Amino acid sequence: QQPVQSPQAVILREGEDAVINCSSSKALYSVHWYRQKHGEAPVFLMILLKGGEQKGHEKISASFNEKKQQSSLYLTASQLSYSGTYFCGTELLTSYGKLTFGQGTILTVHP
């Protein structure tokens, strides 16, 4: 089942912060975050592992609440380059290697 992302869209000014949430109704093994710019491939940002370990981007942080099966991506001091669509991909306990992506959150950063 597809994870639910919120909000669907965010508009920021440079330097502002944003939080993007990703919720699943099923038990997760990991959550993968990607950013996709228009006409380009999704770019890997971060992976959050069951047990709390994080691997990924230096300037972007995220959390994974295993009790709630929810992940949040924190974008601080946003830059113009942060604009794009953010997707979370969830990996279930029952199907390793298969990522199920949310519908995406469109982030627009203005000068």
Add this chain to the structure above:
Amino acid sequence: DAGVTQSPTHLIKTRGQHVTLRCSPISGHKSVSWYQQVLGQGPQFIFQYYEKEERGRGNFPDRFSARQFPNYSSELNVNALLLGDSALYLCASSLASGYQETQYFGPGTRLLVL
């Protein structure tokens, strides 16, 4: 190091035709996954291959098939194309097949079915 490469970049086909999409993974990566991304939606999992064997299949009809070669490159084949097959087809490579493997996406093949 080269990233994931895919060919062709764009393709136009008519209904009922067949298409073959190709993917070369990052050097050293042994697993390839295929995703379909319809405009405005997230990628949807089609297949995963590891060491030439299918490790996972998404909810797609049998018209979709794939294979992986000894050099770990992969092909996605779609038969009897439908208008609804129009999408961006993404290939992602990872070191192995298993939990918590980071998948790196290629630029995709944009398929238009008329």
